[in-house]
Amino acid sequence: MKKIVISTGGGDAPGLNAVIYAVVHACYRRGWEVYGSRSGYAGLLDSDELQRLTLADVDGIYAIGGTILGSTNKGDPFATPVENLAGEVQVVDVSDKIIRNFQRMGFDAHIAIGGDGSLAIAQRFFEKGMPVIGVPKTIDNDLEATDRTFGFDTAVSTATEALDKLHSTAKSHDRVMVVEVMGRDSGWIALYSGISGGADAIFLPEIPFDIECICNKISDNELHGKDYAIVVVAEGARSSDGEVMNKGRGELGREEVILGGIGEWVAQQIRERTGKDTRSLVLGHLQRGGSPTTFDRLLALRFGAAAVRLIEEGVQGHMVALSAGHMVSVPLADAIKSRKKVDLNSDKVLAAREIGICLGD
Ligand code: F6P
Numbered sequence: 001m002k003k004i005v006i007s008t009g010g011g012d013a014p015g016l017n018a019v020i021y022a023v024v025h026a027c028y029r030r031g032w033e034v035y036g037s038r039s040g041y042a043g044l045l046d047s048d049e050l051q052r053l054t055l056a057d058v059d060g061i062y063a064i065g066g067t068i069l070g071s072t073n074k075g076d077p078f079a080t081p082v083e084n085l086a087g088e089v090q091v092v093d094v095s096d097k098i099i100r101n102f103q104r105m106g107f108d109a110h111i112a113i114g115g116d117g118s119l120a121i122a123q124r125f126f127e128k129g130m131p132v133i134g135v136p137k138t139i140d141n142d143l144e145a146t147d148r149t150f151g152f153d154t155a156v157s158t159a160t161e162a163l164d165k166l167h168s169t170a171k172s173h174d175r176v177m178v179v180e181v182m183g184r185d186s187g188w189i190a191l192y193s194g195i196s197g198g199a200d201a202i203f204l205p206e207i208p209f210d211i212e213c214i215c216n217k218i219s220d221n222e223l224h225g226k227d228y229a230i231v232v233v234a235e236g237a238r239s240s241d242g243e244v245m246n247k248g249r250g251e252l253g254r255e256e257v258i259l260g261g262i263g264e265w266v267a268q269q270i271r272e273r274t275g276k277d278t279r280s281l282v283l284g285h286l287q288r289g290g291s292p293t294t295f296d297r298l299l300a301l302r303f304g305a306a307a308v309r310l311i312e313e314g315v316q317g318h319m320v321a322l323s324a325g326h327m328v329s330v331p332l333a334d335a336i337k338s339r340k341k342v343d344l345n346s347d348k349v350l351a352a353r354e355i356g357i358c359l360g361d
Contacts, residue, residue, distance in 0.1 A: 002030070002108040004311065005044065006053070007037040008067040009075070009118030013137045013151025014292035015300035016067035019113050021058045022304025028055055030312065035107075039070045040118070041077050044098040050105075062297055065154075065290045073117065074253035078124055081253040089252065099128050109311045111304075113137050115149070116336050117255060119319060123332040126317040133307045134319035134332050139288055142186040145335035146321035150300040155182065155287040156192045159232075162283055163197025166230060174227040176218065176270050178280040180263025182287050184256070185236040185244070187342045189287065194232035195351060201229070201358040203266065205236035205244070206342045209360025211269045217358040218274050229276075233266050235259040237360075260284075302327055 006023055008016050020036065027034045034053045037043025043050035051057070051069075061068055077095045084090060102110065109131045112122035115138035126132040136143045139155035159181050170177045183189040187204025194202035200221065201214040218229050236259055238244045245261035260282065267280035292300065299322065306320040306327040318329040342349065352359060 002027075002032040002311065003035070003106050004032055004109050004111060004308075005035045005037055005050075005102070005105075005107045006069070006111040007040055007043070007113065008069045008071045008137075009040040009112065009114040009121065010071060010073045010138070011115070012066050012071050012288055013139045013149070014065045014154035014288070014290060015150030015296040016071070016113060016137060017058075017061040017064050018150070018292060018297050018300035019135055019137075019304040019307075020053070020068060021062040022301040023111055023308055024053045024055065024058045026305045026308035030308070035105075036069045039072045040075045041098055042075075044101045044105075045077075045094060047105075062301060063291050065288075065292065074251050074255070076117075076121060076253070076255065078121065083252065095125065095128060099125070099130060102130055109133060109316070111135060111307050111311075115140070116143060116339060119143075119332055120336045123317070123336060126332060131311075131316040132332065133310050133315065134335065135303045135307050136319055136321060136335070139189065140183045140186055141188040142184060142339040142341075143335060144338050144340040145319060145330040147324070148299060148322050150292065150296045150303065151288070152188065153295040153299075154290060154293045155189050156196070157293050158287050158290060159189055159193035159283055160197040162286070163193060163199065163230060163232070167198060167228075170228040170230060173277060176229045176231060176267070176274075176276045176278040178231045178233060178263050178267040178270070178278065180233050180235055180260065180280065180282045182284070183234045183236060184259060184339075185341075186339060187234045187237070190232050190234035190237070191342055191348060191352065194357065195348065195355075197230070197232070199230045199232045199357055201231045201360065202352060203231070203233045203237040203262075203360045204342055205234050205238070206344060207359050207361050208238055208240040210240050211266065211273065213358045213360050214266075214270060215273045218270070218276060231266060231270070233263045235262060237262055
């Protein structure tokens with residue numbers, strides 16, 4: 001009999017509930033108990049935020065986006081900013097308290113579902129003695145140690161569907177439509193959706209772009225009787241002489257800046273340089289919402305089941321990962337070392353170039 005606690009941290013991604021579903025079912029089969037910690041680690045600080053998860057609680061949730069446990073991307077237990085009554089911000093470390101509660105509540109293992117930030121926190125808890133198994137999540141697909149994270153396929157499908165819809169309106173008005181997509185400093189969502197959605201140009205964080213490239217492409221389109229264009233810009237892209245654009249940090253305790261603004265900047269440049277009617281839109285959190293695709297569901301269910309198998313085998317401090325179609329486990333310490341970037345020599349980048357998509361260089 002084991003007692004497991006599961007948490008979801010960082011930005012949500014379609015498939016989180018599918019992991020929870022698989023963990024609860026796989027534990028039930030073994031006669032183990034599962035508890036969910038709300039909003040990341042809140043359940044290990046306050047028992048009101050801890051929920052016993054039964055088969056009834058997870059009925060049908062594999063098909064639903066978001067997370068039944070809630071999530072946060074501003075909660076680092078090792079450095080939690082707290083505002084006192086005088087309005088001063090103090091940074092406190094509550095990790096010891098979490099470890100004590102984990103032991104006092106009799107947990108045997110923690111399944112931490114998260115992106116690189118949450119998994120880095122999970123690794124620090126592992127180093128403090130908590131038996132942890134990580135599950136890789138992020139729509140950005142930027143974790144090096146796994147071929148795929150769940151959430152990415154759904155985000156790409158949403159972005160591709162949006163591009164499909166924009167074609168008809170762009171064409172009707174002879175317009176350029178610039179679409180800003182998520183992905184932080186990796187261009188996976190932009191590349192996959194841009195190729196699949198018939199973009200004329202895709203600007204990735206991995207290739208600083210020359211704005212003249214898309215202006216030339218628009219002129220070239222016109223020579224061939226195409227008077228509209230679709231441009232996909234990753235939120236982390238930048239021009240060859242510019243900076244990555246952001247909107248500051250937003251909330252107290254937030255680790256990363258909020259990226260955004262480059263799509264509108266590109267649209268303005270195109271408007272000024274070509275005189276074309278140009279509009280921009282930001283797909284934003286639409287890409288994080290909705291029901292997970294079949295691919296993401298299956299991947300998330302496999303990750304959840306594999307995480308429970310690892311606990312049964314006595315493995316600790318590892319992350320489940322997808323490698324060449326198989327479930328494997330990698331040390332968490334390796335998984336969080338670096339972010340996965342688009343390989344500029346990959347066949348997808350070559351295919352984009354072959355079919356005439358301008359990549360900004
Ligand atoms: O990491 C996932 C992600 O959706 C990024 O693509 C994006 O930059 C960021 O999270 C947005 O975070 P928030 O939900 O805090 O606005």
